[in-house]
Amino acid sequence: MTFTGADPEIVERAAALAAVARDEAEAIERERRLPDPLVESLRDAGLFHLWVPGELGGLDAGVGTFMEVVRTLAEGEAAAGWVVMxxxxxxxxxxWMPRETAEEIFGGDARPICVGTLNPPAGTLRPVAGGYVAEGQWPFGSGFPNA
Incomplete structure (x- = not known):
């Protein structure tokens, strides 16, 4: 199945990285995380920023592209598709952020990997020079090691 409206160039990036993820499947299972080189390749391909507006450096992709990218990656290695999703x-x-906030987080050369969890707060956030440090222990969060 192919999702309609998928951008073939972006999906091709995902297909190339699905093959890399497939080759790393044993390490991903053993380490319970995506290897750093794979994460950097996914970041370089823009796949973490599928739905970030183009003026903020994202791909501004549609739903069809998003679905096809996630499906393609998951066919290579399920965890890669899950973390990108x-x-x-x-x-x-x-x-939906105030423009100034979005530009501070995503603007310029920033390429953040933002993840979240619905678990109750279990840590603290403290200001440091240039940003914040989150400290604590959370029971679960896909992609946290890469954020």
Whole structure:
């Protein structure tokens, strides 16, 4: 099945990285996380920013592209599709943030991987020079090691 309206160039990026993820499946299972080089390749391909507006450096992709990218990655290695899905959906919040906030987080050369969880708060956020540090222990959160 192919989703209608999918951007073939973006889906091709996902297909190339699905093959890489497939080759890393044993390490992903053992380490319970995506390897850093794969994460950087996914970031370089823009796949964490599928739904970030183009003026903020994202791909501004449609739903068909998003679905096809996630499906393609998951066929290669399920965790790769899952982590891209979580990060792309969380990064989509850029569309609804105040413009100044979105530009601070996503503007310029920033390429953040934002993830979230619905678990109750279990940590603290403290200001440091240049941003914040989150400290604590959370029971679960897909993609947290890469955020």
């Amino acid at each position: 979580i990060a792309a959906e969380t990064n989509a919040l850029a569309q």
